[in-house]
Amino acid sequence: NTVWDLFLAQPYRDSGCKVLDSWDIQGIKTAVHIIGTLNDPTDKDDGWSVEIAYPWKVLEECAYECPPQSGDQWRVNFSRVEWDTEITDGNYEKIKGNPEHNWVWSPQGLINMHYPEMWGFVQFSDKQAGSVKDQFIFNEKENIKWKLRRLYYKQRTYFMQNGEFADDLEALEWTDLIIDDYDPLQIYTTPTTFEAILKSKDGKTTISIFDNGLISVQKSEEVEK
Structure with missing residues (x-):
């Protein structure tokens, strides 16, 4: 029942990832239940279980709406x-x-x-x-998000091969990306970053993905993550 609090604001794969080993989850509760014995090869055990309770308070800094x-x-x-x-x-x-x-x-x-x-x-x-x-x-928007993540994977590969991000789909060899009810994808780049944006034809929804893999969904005044 030893707890290791590791906090990653983003995956290891993305630049700028900070590993916070000193993160201390205040109020966390943990328990281990063993049905059998521990480290005894002479018998047969039936199983084990682990329970963890996280306070909503410690999750709200990274959750859009918490609880x-x-x-x-x-x-x-x-x-x-x-x-x-x-x-x-x-x-x-x-x-x-x-x-x-x-x-x-x-x-x-x-x-x-x-x-x-x-x-x-x-x-x-x-x-x-x-x-x-x-x-x-x-949520049907997950299908759209998955297409944007495919774009993100292609952009990472392109950057590793060319030292820059592509500013159009043709360079990524993906010219058939069509999403119903959305305008054609727009890609904006800098020497080290990119943002790809989809806007719905009714102007009510904007979905973006960034070079760190983060997806943002903006609808009216709300922002989903």
Whole structure:
């Protein structure tokens, strides 16, 4: 039940990522429950569980609306690393040279937890847990966001190869990007940054992605992240 508070404002892959090992989650509660014994290879265990309770107060600095409202959705994932072991002189020992096994709550599609756009969705509800099954409502804007993230991946590859970001889709060899009800994509670049912008034809919604992978959805006076 040892807690390590690590705070990343953005993924390791993006420039400017700061690793805050000194982040201290005030009021966090954790517990570990073992159904069996610990580090005893002579018997058979049934399982274990971990519980973590985060105060909303410590999450609000990075959450758009905290605590979330009923129906709000967040991206979340959980990871557990498992190593191959063998028994030597009555003790478990990690087998050297074998790679780790990565267990996750929702499939990532790649061995890298630091892709938050690959995490699963959690939809919040104001109903008591177990009393009623709420219906998950998929936000159609996620399809648009995914296309913008594909653009972000292509831009990163282009920058690594050319030392600059592309200012049009032709340079990225992606000329068939068409999104219904939105005007053609606009790309703005500087020597080290880019911003790609989609504007709805009715002028009510603007969706942008930046060189650090952040997506912003602006609608009227509201901003979604």
